[in-house]
Amino acid sequence: MHYVDGLECSEFDREVFTELRDGGLSCVTVTCGYWGDALESMDSLAAWRELERENADLIGIARTAADIGRIAAEGRTAILLGFQNSAFLAGRIRFVELFADLGVRVGQLTYNIQNDIGASCYDDPDSGLTRFGREVVAEMNRVGMAIDLSHVGNRTSLEAIEHSAVPVAITHANAASLVPHARNKPDDVxxxxxxxxxxxxxxxxxxxxxxxxxxxxxxxxxxxxxxxLIGLDHVGIGTDLGRKVTFEHLQWMRQGRWSMRPQYGAGSATNPGKQPPLPWFPDTTAFPAKAEALRRYGFDDQSVSAVMGGNWMRFYTEVLPKPGNQQLEEE
Known part of the structure; x- marks a missing residue:
């Protein structure tokens, strides 16, 4: 059984990588940045290459679904490099391919404020996917970069789903019909x-x-x-775990450089701080307990395997580049 976490925003070091291994994680999508421009984003990617070299016994950066399977079979955790915003593109359509060549495999179209692709979940009104956004979606499809709609506005999300030639992901959110919140997604999305x-x-x-x-x-x-609500085949796990994230990190996530006023993200003025760890999920060493909880609830072994990682693996097989970067070779 593969254990896959669709998104974490932790500050990664050897201790956290060891937790991934102790929890049996086959693959984790990491957050390489939020507001950084192209140069800052390249610097983050370079830092990840150094982390990989220094911790090669625990992790490996994956570019394909086959890489994920190989790295996991070696007893390591596969890392998918992702960004929780499209600021790394700096408004340049050709940068989609360049960053894909650097190993980026997941791109969230917007973070917590509207950009040149579309609206965030906190923007009202949501004017939808822009003309540039439609080109970015098509180019991400072409190079095998998975589209993430987690912090994206509802109209922009629906239009991105419509314009994408391949399936897209909401890597870390819940159903708004279960928990009403701007960050969660309505049933139509x-x-x-x-x-x-x-x-x-x-x-x-x-x-x-x-x-x-x-x-x-x-x-x-x-x-x-x-x-x-949406069927077993479309449900996985995206913890949004923030191991070793400080309040200063949280302020940067929420505020970046775009605001001089306090921003609360998914929190509020009455709940502004970093949320304490969940007692039942302090870190990824507790991942196997999720499988046991699903079994207690009545999920059979096949369904547990699907939710814990099998569905993500199928998605990655369909969306990420094939070995040899087949998508680009066919152009």
């Missing part, structure tokens, strides 16, 4: 996502999970209700 083969990474992050974060069995109930 989720059903369209599933209808086109996409994936939702169910999160346990306190601010967007409400009562379902109170215990691991409550989280399993949320997974089950999500399966009822």
């Amino acid at each position: 989720l059903t369209e996502l599933a209808a086109r083969g996409g994936m939702l990474g169910v999160s346990g992050y306190r601010n967007i999970s409400g009562p379902y974060a109170e215990s691991i069995d409550a989280w399993a109930e949320m997974v089950a209700k999500t399966v009822e």
Whole structure:
């Protein structure tokens, strides 16, 4: 069985990589940046190459689904490099291919404010996918970079799903019909996502999970209700885990350089700080306990395997480049 985490925003070091291994993680998508321009984003990617060299016994950077399988078979955790915004493109359509060549495999179209691709989940009104956004979606499809809609506005999300030639992902969010929150997704977005083969990474992050974060069995109930809503094949895990993230990191995530006023992201003025770790999921060493919770709730072994990582693996096989960068070779 593969354990896959669709998105983490941790500050990674050897201790965290060891936790990934102790939890049996086959693959994790990491957050390489939020607001950094192209140069800052390249610097982040270079730092990840250094992390890989220094921790090669624990991790390996994956570019294909085959890489994920190989790295996991070697007893290591495959790392998918991703960004939680499209700032790394700096408004340049040709940078999609350049960053794909550097190993970027997941790109979130917007973060917490509108950009030149579309609206965020906090923008009202949401004016939808821009002309540049449509070109970015097509180019991400061509080079095998998975599209992430986690912080993206609802109209922009629907239009991105429509314009994408391959399935897209919401790597870390929940159903708004279960937990009303701007960061969560309404049923029409989720059903369209599933209808086109996409994936939702169910999160346990306190601010967007409400009562379902109170215990691991409550989280399993949320997974089950999500399966009822969009089907087993489209549900995975996206913890949004922030190991070693400080309040200063959190301020940068929420505010970047675009605001001089306090920004709360998924929090609020009455709940502004970093959320304490979940007692039942302090770090990824607790990943196997999620499988057990799903079994207790009534999921059979095949369904547990699908949610814990099998569905993500199928998605990556369909969306990421084939060995030899087949998508580009066919152009």
